[in-house]
Amino acid sequence: xxxxxxxxxxxxxxxxxxxxxxxxxxxxxxxxxxxxxxxxxxxxxxxxxxxxxxxxxxxxxxxxxxxxxxxxxxxxxxxxxxxxxxxxxxxxxxxxxxxxxxxxxxxxxxxxxxxxxxxxxxxxxxxxxxxxxxxxxxxxxxxxxxxxxxxxxxxxxxxxxxxxxxxxxxxxxxxxxxxxxxxxxxxxxxxxxxxxxxxxxxxxxxxxxxxxxxxxxxxxxxxxxxxxxxxxxxxxxxxxxxxxxxxxxxxxxxxxxxxxxxxxxxxxxxxxxx
Numbered sequence: 317x318x319x320x321x322x323x324x325x326x327x328x329x330x331x332x333x334x335x336x337x338x339x340x341x342x343x344x345x346x347x348x349x350x351x352x353x354x355x356x357x358x359x360x361x362x363x364x365x366x367x368x369x370x371x372x373x374x375x376x377x378x379x380x381x382x383x384x385x386x387x388x389x390x391x392x393x394x395x396x397x398x399x400x401x402x403x404x405x406x407x408x409x410x411x412x413x414x415x416x417x418x419x420x421x422x423x424x425x426x427x428x429x430x431x432x433x434x435x436x437x438x439x440x441x442x443x444x445x446x447x448x449x450x451x452x453x454x455x456x457x458x459x460x461x462x463x464x465x466x467x468x469x470x471x472x473x474x475x476x477x478x479x480x481x482x483x484x485x486x487x488x489x490x491x492x493x494x495x496x497x498x499x500x501x502x503x504x505x506x507x508x509x510x511x512x513x514x515x516x517x518x519x520x521x522x523x524x525x526x527x528x529x530x531x532x533x534x535x536x537x538x539x540x541x542x543x544x545x546x547x548x549x550x551x552x553x554x555x556x557x558x559x560x561x562x563x564x565x566x567x568x569x570x571x572x573x574x575x576x577x578x579x580x581x582x583x584x585x586x587x588x589x590x
Contacts, residue, residue, distance in 0.1 A: 320583035332530035335553030368446035415446030
């Protein structure tokens with residue numbers, strides 16, 4: 317299957333998962349077909365995500381479940397990036413974690429002692445915050461207390477929402493905003509728009525002409541700009557931006573805007589220069 321002229325000019329692509337490849341685990345229109353066409357054309361592919369709810373191997377299984385071939389080396393997760401940062405800079409410290417079981421594993425595997433469920437949780441040295449569907453008021457209370465007492469606050473992203481089939485759900489950024497408001501301090505971000513996920517993908521793929529495809533101007537396109545990469549924006553995400561927002565001189569500029577990933581890769585439908 318022929319690729320679009322845009323994609324044919326690149327050697328490799330970095331694809332965002334939520335809102336680009338899938339929404340709530342269901343593929344965006346013709347996404348598996350588009351990714352298969354990339355592989356048939358010999359394009360290298362990496363998948364990146366700000367979503368820390370699953371581990372890397374779990375994301376690989378999810379990709380195979382929608383008909384997309386992938387290996388662990390193809391997927392760069394913000395949870396893995398968080399684990400790497402913690403291991404390098406905060407090994408041996410104590411932590412309180414807001415997040416899924418996968419995030420708890422990342423923190424423990426980084427060499428930190430997780431204090432969740434103990435009387436010392438609010439006196440931890442690091443608060444690690446990722447996306448979760450099981451947030452409690454006590455999580456917010458303990459995290460805010462710990463940060464007020466001097467704990468570092470690290471979060472996977474500031475994404476306020478993430479896409480679900482029935483509409484946008486509160487994202488990691490919404491949880492982070494609550495902790496920041498209650499503690500009076502600002503957290504540091506590991507995921508996009510910081511460029512590290514994309515740079516890690518490049519380390520694995522090799523230096524070549526690279527296109528990033530994602531659904532968020534403030535995360536995917538911004539991270540690409542910081543990494544010195546071109547980016548295409550798809551409109552299948554949580555809150556598709558208006559044309560006015562896309563053309564705002566204060567926002568990072570995608571080189572193309574398309575209805576979905578298949579439109580970028582195969583040239584279907586609306587695929588216009590930004």
